[in-house]
Amino acid sequence: MSIEVGSRSETQRLLTLERYSLADGLSGREGTYYEDLDNLVVLAADVCRVPFAVINIITADQQHQIAARGIEASVCSREDSMCAQVFRYGHTVMVEDCLEDPRFRGNPFVTGEIAEVRFYASTPLITAEGDALGTLCVFDDSPGSITPQQSRSLEILATQIMDILNLQLRTRELSTALQELKRSNELLAEFAGRVSHDLQGPLTSIRGFAEMLEDDTAIPARSTSRKYLERIGASAGRMTAMIEELLAFARSNGTLRVQPVSLAATVRAVQDDLAAAISAAGARLEVEEFVGQADPTQLHTLLQNLLQNALNYRHPHRSPRVRISAGQSAEDRWCLKFEDNGIGIAPEDRQRVLEPLVRLESNAIAGTGLGLATCNRIAQAHGGFLELEETEGGGLTILACFGSGS
Template sequence: MLRPAVPSNEERRLEAIKKLDILDSLPEETYDSITVLASQICKTPIALISILDSNRNWFKSKVGTDVPQSDREISFCGHAILKPENLFEVPNTLTDERFKDNPLTFSENGGVRFYAGVPIKDDDGYAIGTLCVLDTKEHHLDESQKVALKALAKQVELLFEYRKKNKSLEKMKDQLDENNRVLREFASTVSHDLKMPLANMILTADVLKAKYSSKLDQEGVNYLTYLKHSGLTLSDYINGLLDHYSSGNINSEKPQEFFLNDMLEDIIDLLQIDQNCEINLPDNNLRIEGNSAALGQIFMNLISNSLKYNNSDKIVIEIDCTENREFFNFTISDNGIGIPKDKQKYIFDLFTIIADKDRQGKKGHGIGLSTVKKLVESLGGNIRISSEEGQGTLFEFSIKRPE
């Protein structure tokens, strides 16, 4: 018996196997279907997808045997990988000096008399294993069978490549998830810890103004007013951050039935609108089954934007809703200032600001619409915008009906 030689690139070859992370993995149908085809096409009772580790020949997929692996020193595949570009065929092991006294040739379960293997390479060209067929009697592959076996080996190579890419994507996703988790915790903690000092600052400004305004000149009073407004603006910003980072959990609530117009009327009452404003609700008070808290937050943000970014003497907001078998579909339009074309692509990104100042002269924080998008997507829907500067804005969004 002639033991298989060790490839000159053995260290890098073993590293490629390690990166593939496939040794001792569970059976998979995609690999098993290839060995079944190889066995049937080549008309052999046994077919294997093997991985040549440092001291063993492990079988990722096998047909016609229950043996999970063999020693590398006696493996036929160890010889096959030495010429990665060629199909390795041994028609009769008893007449081949390399295998005539090999333990596998005289196995108790029926010795191997025929072997044919195609090296399987990774995307760097390292032969990490084989697709091979075996028989207990002398056998010869015809040209069409050899072509088919090589084609099937190429499919295994593609599966290995996809596996590596999927592993890489999973690792990236895990890293992103962890980074996002840390960022959410940081933003939530900082925002929460700032709320109380801010509330104290705002309250102190009110107390100072009430007690000492008579002792201050107009400039001093203006400074206190400015201090309070700045505190309120920062408080709004912090509340927006908290809403944004908690919006990913709001969809955990169980679906419930509610009427859309009833919910919208409650939102309008909460907004305490004091401008000359007309809000037209849908003609049909649609019964909705879903997450009322999430949908309410979506409408709260969109209606607030329609109010804030509007310079018309009379604000007009139109809300409508339709339904089909899969989705509830909503629209909300206004006669506001509109959104420039160059900002519409980024309008749902965090911290993107629609305009320098709103109707009250305040600067937005660019959190509301990113929160809306997160909520809509968490409800299984999508949102889009159409707008013309000076002619208003239309938001269209959907939410998926509960199954």
């Protein structure tokens, strides 16, 4: 092997064992991964034509057999272990008769105190970093040997064992990461909700007082004071919109309540919310009916963001036109297509605008940079994705695909 096993300290090795959750040996044995390990030790015994095979994990003071063929998996002290003497060699060890080998002739597994091993062969289980976790070991109570081809097969099986242990490790790490992400998202949503509530109150008061002062006839219509009041009201309105978008973004990866949702009915609800803006822009909407599996609230948020963007980023020389359709793209996925005739987004910027708080320098229209990022997170939370394309004739087409959800 190219890895120098002896170059890794025992402390490093034990830390690696802890990462793999193998330091507990048999007490950590659970799940389908260990069924695969059982199958591999059976194969090892069959390939080498011996009755016994084990996977040994060597801890600081013990040997744990986490899979065995021909014997009951057990635990012994590291001092009594045969594999503990050779597992850090970095290569396969074969002994035709342990009674003739000075390393093993007095070992309790050879003398009869624990067992009467005569033939013995083992190959180390080595991580990519060079830490030997233990061995794949085959043995017999009679002298024997294995061919170079059988030795090579033993090494291949050891590699397969490490693949299984690595898969178990990555699965556990992914599970932990997902739990931490879920907790982080919950905390983010809770924090965003609390901050939103705390900020909305003062902003509502500011807007209210500004509107009261605007109605005061004592302030001349074209005076500087009235202009300042208008600016205060507009700034408070923009801040309120930003807080609402931040809250929607924070909540967009929350728990999904997936159910059949009517696209047409959701668009009608969004139209009601944006009725004033749609009327002011002279926008025309076309929608095709489709029933897809999605979280109703999050689908509403996605469509509202897309429609608001279409109104905000409309082309200066034509009235906004929006066409919304959907269809089944695979057995477990459906895609929503949102086409507008606005100013569009340059190809080199289409991936970047899906990131939070990204605003294009060339765009003079006010915005928070959260609308498309929120839509992207909603699609991802549903096990899907968001893609941006150019609409034929000019504008932006958004493809939002939904899977079964996370």
